[in-house]
Amino acid sequence: RASARKRSAGKAAAPAGIAITHPERVVYPTDGYTKQDVVNYYRTVMDWFLPGVIDRPTSIIRYPDGIDKPSFFQKHIPSGGLKYVGSVKLKEETGAAAIYLYPQSAESVMELVQYGTLEFHPWGARVATPDLADRVVFDLDPGPDVSWERVVAAARLVRKLLADLELESFLRTTGGKGLHVVVPLNPPSDWATVKQFAQGFAGALAGIHPMEFVAVSTKSIRHQKIFVDYLRNGRGATAVASYSLRGRPGAPVAVPLRWEELGKIKSGAQFDIHSLPARLKRLRKDPWAGIDELEQSLDKVIGKLGGA
Ligand code: ATP
Numbered sequence: 550r551a552s553a554r555k556r557s558a559g560k561a562a563a564p565a566g567i568a569i570t571h572p573e574r575v576v577y578p579t580d581g582y583t584k585q586d587v588v589n590y591y592r593t594v595m596d597w598f599l600p601g602v603i604d605r606p607t608s609i610i611r612y613p614d615g616i617d618k619p620s621f622f623q624k625h626i627p628s629g630g631l632k633y634v635g636s637v638k639l640k641e642e643t644g645a646a647a648i649y650l651y652p653q654s655a656e657s658v659m660e661l662v663q664y665g666t667l668e669f670h671p672w673g674a675r676v677a678t679p680d681l682a683d684r685v686v687f688d689l690d691p692g693p694d695v696s697w698e699r700v701v702a703a704a705r706l707v708r709k710l711l712a713d714l715e716l717e718s719f720l721r722t723t724g725g726k727g728l729h730v731v732v733p734l735n736p737p738s739d740w741a742t743v744k745q746f747a748q749g750f751a752g753a754l755a756g757i758h759p760m761e762f763v764a765v766s767t768k769s770i771r772h773q774k775i776f777v778d779y780l781r782n783g784r785g786a787t788a789v790a791s792y793s794l795r796g797r798p799g800a801p802v803a804v805p806l807r808w809e810e811l812g813k814i815k816s817g818a819q820f821d822i823h824s825l826p827a828r829l830k831r832l833r834k835d836p837w838a839g840i841d842e843l844e845q846s847l848d849k850v851i852g853k854l855g856g857a
């Protein structure tokens with residue numbers, strides 16, 4: 550997957566066969582960005598974006614009439630189907646099976662963009678092994694009264710506690726208010742183990758730093774604190790894809806960072822549809838280099854957490 554990026558580095562992917570209708574339609578009214586701007590964005594970042602979504606069941610958020618109009622959260626293939634988007638039959642929580650969609654190529658992404666998609670939210674598992682998680686995401690959600698400096702410090706604490714468990718982690722802005730700390734698992738773990746780990750880790754964090762973190766989603770007690778949203782880690786749960794646009798004013802983007810960059814970042818929405826492509830041109834190396842080669846798992850971790 551990394552080699553796909555190298556092969557066409559610098560060149561915009563130009564998926565054939567996807568006709569874009571209404572390219573002039575304004576999608577971000579306060580900023581004036583059009584559907585063509587969105588198409589150009591995904592073309593430009595395609596080689597960076599694809600590895601994070603390819604072959605993963607992916608929920609999309611479509612904004613066919615722009616971000617000020619109703620949006621559609623969609624995880625299933627629409628009746629009538631799609632031409633380039635992958636489909637996979639997966640069991641739902643209810644036990645019934647449903648046809649989930651997943652990107653399998655640049656064409657898949659552009660077809661979804663043609664249907665108004667701005668946001669992509671993949672599973673932490675791949676279509677071939679939906680019951681095995683290869684990504685744990687700690688979603689740091691600051692309460693309304695929490696300063697950005699505290700969010701930064703919190704992310705560093707999460708990294709440190711993970712490192713104490715001998716787990717390497719990776720950082721991403723969400724394009725929104727917070728940060729995601731991502732832990733790759735190789736070999737992957739079943740969802741029950743991942744859930745137990747994520748909940749245990751969030752609880753341990755809140756236990757060690759009770760003034761900073763809270764591990765329960767009750768809104769009223771989250772005001773002055775950072776909610777460690779471990780609920781992103783279950784079968785069927787999603788987190789925003791790296792390099793996905795967000796359907797929010799300013800067209801912000803979720804962006805992988807090196808940990809060393811965190812001190813220079815001013816908000817979760819630091820990068821947008823313009824500044825992110827500029828950043829990628831300057832980058833000499835993938836900020837998440839090595840994530841796919843890393844071998845680490847939860848095997849030895851669960852027992853240690855109790856004493857953390
Ligand atoms: P922010 O930094 O502003 O919190 P975020 O992307 O982390 O941005 P959250 O609301 O914390 O936004 O949600 C985290 C992830 O959980 C989302 O990216 C999305 O993939 C998933 N998610 C959130 N809300 C829902 C929902 N109602 N249904 C399904 N998935 C959701």
Ligand code: MN
Pocket residue numbers: 688689690723727728778
């Ligand atoms: Mn969040």
Ligand code: MN
Pocket residue numbers: 688690778
């Ligand atoms: Mn959240």
